[in-house]
Amino acid sequence: MSETSRVSPMRSVDEHLAEILRTVRVLAPLELELDHALGTTLAEEVLSPIPLPPFDNSAMDGYAVRAEDVRQAPVTLPVIDDVAAGDGRMLVIGPGMVTRIMTGAPLPVGADAVVPVEWTDGGTARVTISRPVQERHAIRRAGEDVHAGDVVLPVGTAIGPAQLGVLAGVGRRRVLVRPRPRVVVISTGAELVEPGTPLGTGQIWESNSYALIAAVREAGGQGYRAGIVADDATRFLDQLDAQLLRADVVITSGGVSMGAYEPVKEALGPLGTVRFDRVAMQPGMPQGFGVVGEDQVPLFALPGNPVSSFVSFMVFVRPALRKMRGLPVEPTRTVRAVTTSALRSPQGKRSHLRGVLTADGAVAPVQRQGSHQFAALAAANALIVVPEDVTELPEGATVEVIPL
Ligand SMILES: Nc1nc2c(c(=O)[nH]1)N[C@H]1C(S)=C(S)[C@@H](COP(=O)(O)OP(=O)(O)OC[C@H]3O[C@@H](n4cnc5c(N)ncnc54)[C@H](O)[C@@H]3O)O[C@H]1N2
Numbered sequence: 424m425s426e427t428s429r430v431s432p433m434r435s436v437d438e439h440l441a442e443i444l445r446t447v448r449v450l451a452p453l454e455l456e457l458d459h460a461l462g463t464t465l466a467e468e469v470l471s472p473i474p475l476p477p478f479d480n481s482a483m484d485g486y487a488v489r490a491e492d493v494r495q496a497p498v499t500l501p502v503i504d505d506v507a508a509g510d511g512r513m514l515v516i517g518p519g520m521v522t523r524i525m526t527g528a529p530l531p532v533g534a535d536a537v538v539p540v541e542w543t544d545g546g547t548a549r550v551t552i553s554r555p556v557q558e559r560h561a562i563r564r565a566g567e568d569v570h571a572g573d574v575v576l577p578v579g580t581a582i583g584p585a586q587l588g589v590l591a592g593v594g595r596r597r598v599l600v601r602p603r604p605r606v607v608v609i610s611t612g613a614e615l616v617e618p619g620t621p622l623g624t625g626q627i628w629e630s631n632s633y634a635l636i637a638a639v640r641e642a643g644g645q646g647y648r649a650g651i652v653a654d655d656a657t658r659f660l661d662q663l664d665a666q667l668l669r670a671d672v673v674i675t676s677g678g679v680s681m682g683a684y685e686p687v688k689e690a691l692g693p694l695g696t697v698r699f700d701r702v703a704m705q706p707g708m709p710q711g712f713g714v715v716g717e718d719q720v721p722l723f724a725l726p727g728n729p730v731s732s733f734v735s736f737m738v739f740v741r742p743a744l745r746k747m748r749g750l751p752v753e754p755t756r757t758v759r760a761v762t763t764s765a766l767r768s769p770q771g772k773r774s775h776l777r778g779v780l781t782a783d784g785a786v787a788p789v790q791r792q793g794s795h796q797f798a799a800l801a802a803a804n805a806l807i808v809v810p811e812d813v814t815e816l817p818e819g820a821t822v823e824v825i826p827l
């Protein structure tokens with residue numbers, strides 16, 4: 424076979440990503456208990472059934488008064504009662520009377536201000552108030568945060584800690600959400616052994632799945648390690664079949680280049696639903712993407728070189744997970760930085776060089792840029808993006824950088 428028939432033209436990064444984003448679907452909504460809703464996306468509009476706060480209450484520990492009665496302070500007034508937070512009585516104060524009141528306690532009818540305990544002698548039967556108070560002082564009015572019927576969280580809100588608090592605060596126990604995508608990672612390679620077990624000759628510890636699973640979690644998915652499959656297409660298909668039951672997405676690593684033992688390509692190629700391309704990027708050139716199984720689960724066949732699989736995740740899988748989560752797919756966030764040394768990049772490929780970004784807006788490329796040099800990736804905190812048509816950049820050039 425001639426070289427030209429073996430090697431197809433390269434596909435652009437943007438084209439490959441566009442196809443991925445056309446293919447993946449927003450996950451169907453699911454009702455979840457609040458305890459399980461962190462990191463999901465709201466699929467319903469959440470209204471507050473009641474005003475928040477639900478009733479007028481005190482913002483401070485002190486005395487509920489009529490401001491008019493303390494205008495001539497210092498004054499001494501009788502304390503007719505004590506109101507704590509949670510007190511269900513409907514107290515009323517008349518002219519010249521006060522109650523002790525605690526933060527969060529309902530304001531007695533007739534009171535129009537709260538005097539903080541610090542402005543008083545702290546008396547329990549009678550209290551001497553040393554200074555006047557403005558009307559409404561230290562009072563939290565009903566509905567001051569939210570009116571009854573207000574939308575507190577719109578559809579599409581990413582649920583973080585504050586949003587969970589608001590859901591509970593409006594009385595919700597369950598909520599309709601787009602769940603976190605379940606992502607299964609299958610590593611392929613006869614040389615791979617589990618970390619923590621002894622290495623034989625020619626073997627290496629499997630590392631890609633750990634990085635990928637962690638990246639999945641950071642990207643809002645749930646990651647499952649499906650272990651290692653040696654270079655055997657049949658075993659790979661068996662493992663894939665078993666994993667499809669619990670997967671919204673499958674990621675494979677390895678077995679997609681030009682070697683004699685490429686199980687992923689060998690197994691998936693004949694299905695006709697996964698295509699393998701050379702994508703014009705460095706690292707991460709060999710890529711497979713498509714759908715598998717009855718449910719047409721998206722599958723990313725990422726290259727095995729550790730840095731390549733990680734960069735491929737950032738460029739292709741992360742945006743897809745955002746779409747599946749029901750979040751807007753935005754271009755990957757980049758910042759501008761000035762490079763501290765000259766850079767080189769292959770003609771016609773988009774490079775993602777590993778660099779160290781500092782607070783002063785400088786980015787220093789790390790020394791080792793090989794796609795097998797995982798430790799160098801771990802020393803970096805940014806990917807320097809060099810466009811396809813740029814092959815060299817001088818020191819001091821402005822570059823776009825993806826912070827990691
Ligand atoms: N003749 C050619 N050879 C290669 C080409 C090419 O175009 N022509 N492309 C190179 C590029 S670029 C990449 S990237 C790799 C991709 O190879 P595969 O996806 O088939 O991956 P493997 O061959 O299985 O592994 C590559 C490399 O990475 C190590 N590896 C794989 N999986 C893991 C893992 N889970 N944890 C740690 N390390 C892993 C593996 O041992 C290999 O060293 O192909 C080039 N070759």
Ligand code: MOO
Nearest residue numbers: 706707708731794
């Ligand atoms: O594209 Mo490979 O990903 O350079 O190492």
